[in-house]
Amino acid sequence: MAKKKRKKRKKRSYAAESAFHPFEKLRDSFRYKRSLYVITGIIMFAVLVVAAAVLYVADNYTVKNIEVDGNTHYSKDEIADMVMTDKLCHNSMFLSMKYMNKSIEDIPFIEKIDVDIVSKDTVKINVFEKAVAGYIAYLGRYIYFDREGIVVECSSETTEDVPQVMGLNFDHITMHEKLPIDEDHQLIFGEILDITQLLNKYKLHADKIFFDSDFNVYLYFGGVEVSIGKNDYIDEKIQQLQYQLPKLEGQTGILNLKDLNEDTKLFTFTPKN
Template identity: 45%
Template sequence: MDSALGGIDRETEYDESSLVFLDDGEETDDNRGLKTALIIMSVFALICVLVMVIKLNFTITTVEVIGNEHYTTDEIVKMVCSSELEKNTIFLYIRNLLGNEEEIPFIEEMDVDIVSPTTVKITVYEKALAGYVEYLGRYLYFDRDGIIVESSPERIEGVPFVTGLKFDHMALYEPLPLEHKKDIFKLILSITQLLTKYDIDIDSIYFSPDRDITLRIGNVDVLLGNSDFIDEKINRLRFLLPRLNGRRGELHMENYTGEGDKFTFERSR
């Protein structure tokens, strides 16, 4: 009997070191890993849904461009929305907040307004160009104050090509190095405005050493002389040009006194 009880005692002995005790709320490694995976999958699914919502509802479909003359509307749109990200109004809004310091030739500034989640309005402010000169194989464009604002290998239609001015150096964003430059630039700007007012297209403006003015229009040189009566001369010129179409020579207006003078045209052989 005692020996049997002793056998039972031996069978009921356990090694406590082999037991694992779980406190309330404690998780196993498998459960913890499963929850982590579920969280990651949920976050990923949420991101995917968010991306789809943004893509479907904030993709730019309509762009309005105003103020552009040098660049076409398509060129302006490509500058502003050059990548897929930039075709999204949310990204475009954030980029505008951070600022865009990219220099674009002939453009002073561009304002991008988010009209709606799918519509953008771009307002272009181009640099005011009074004329340009040629120097070392490039064309240097200057504003009404004579500041060189752009250097380019291309000519722009509608901007006067100014010749006859002498200079030995140039620097971007610096004034043209000329004597009496304020008077010259004021005169160039005045001529440009008058040509625009009377819808006259010219090829170039030439200033002689004595500051006499000659306009080159096709194969005709228009000798305006000095700046006296410049408004009246250019006003009269617009009525004479149709009669000079296809001709080659010089139109003499330099002796105009404002009292009904006649002008002479000297043909070139």
């Protein structure tokens, strides 16, 4: 009899469990849905935060002012176009990440371009140009070289601030190597750059620099040929040009400065018919 009673109690226990089972499912379902709502709410909140952050950055970090320093071969607008290549680049925060520890290279006449973020709406573009002394015309192209005579650029176009150099003859030219000139005359490239820099200093632009067989220097400004002679007193000779060339505007002839020195300000102008 005792055994039968125990069996009956077990049956009642199973029945009770069966009765509560649907409630447990309902409770678990409620917990699942509540968790789902919480997760969905968190995701939506995160999306709203990100969207707000994106809108804030877009509104407050738009580039409005562009400063460019060190450019002579390219205008400010041309340099800006090289840096700000798409719409995203008009955002200073994106721009700072894009050019972080990185420079723009492989641009004709330019060594590199760095970008500094001055403020939320202002960037500064620093241009580092190659030290170009002059160019020569060779096989339909224009070959630019530095003060060491190393070819730094080959272009189909001329640039306004760099003079053409004539009187130097070559049988071949190789990019990024020295122009093949006699060893005895290697210093001529430094002389060319000195002349170019002095012309820039006094805001003068020579169309051509010509060297004769004895490496005497001649400069050409429109119809005026300037005989410089050797490199002696080159600073004084170029300085004198800033006073004489305006007087000779529109004329054609030879301005002889080869005998000018620090003591003798001797020069002559011979008109041409």
